Amino acid sequence: MKRCTILAFIVLFLSTKLFAQSEEDKIKTVVTHLFSGMKTGDSALTRSAFAKNCIMQTIVNKNEKLSVRTEQIDDFIKFIGSPHKEKFDERIVFSKILIDGPLATVWTDYKFYIDDKFSHCGVNSFQLAKLDNRWQIVYLIDTRRKDNCSVLVK
Structure with missing residues (x-):
């Protein structure tokens, strides 16, 4: 009887681990929803990745002068959902994910394509918070x- 109890416990423990999605997987899913929504023009899917007051910025290099440009998340979502014939395809690699309780940092190398034509490459740095029991990009x-894009995603 003791053996059966131990065996049942082991099977229960392993099956829970096999089917439970890790926090890292949940975070990857959120980031993936952003880019899947961009690619398909699904603004609802893209929006689902972001916290309500998300800050979205890009580092701009104009004439060798660096600056940080802030974009409004609602404008970005509207742009994604607006009819357009081009497909915006940002191909990413999850390079690093760090998690401390309700805070996560995600670093992804990427290459960006408009339809099948290469546009640019770079790195995304995400900060996510676990709010209302779900991960959201803040x-x-x-x-x-x-x-210098050859070392990045294909």
């Missing part, structure tokens, strides 16, 4: 460049 900043 801050996003990226770099953009056209050179």
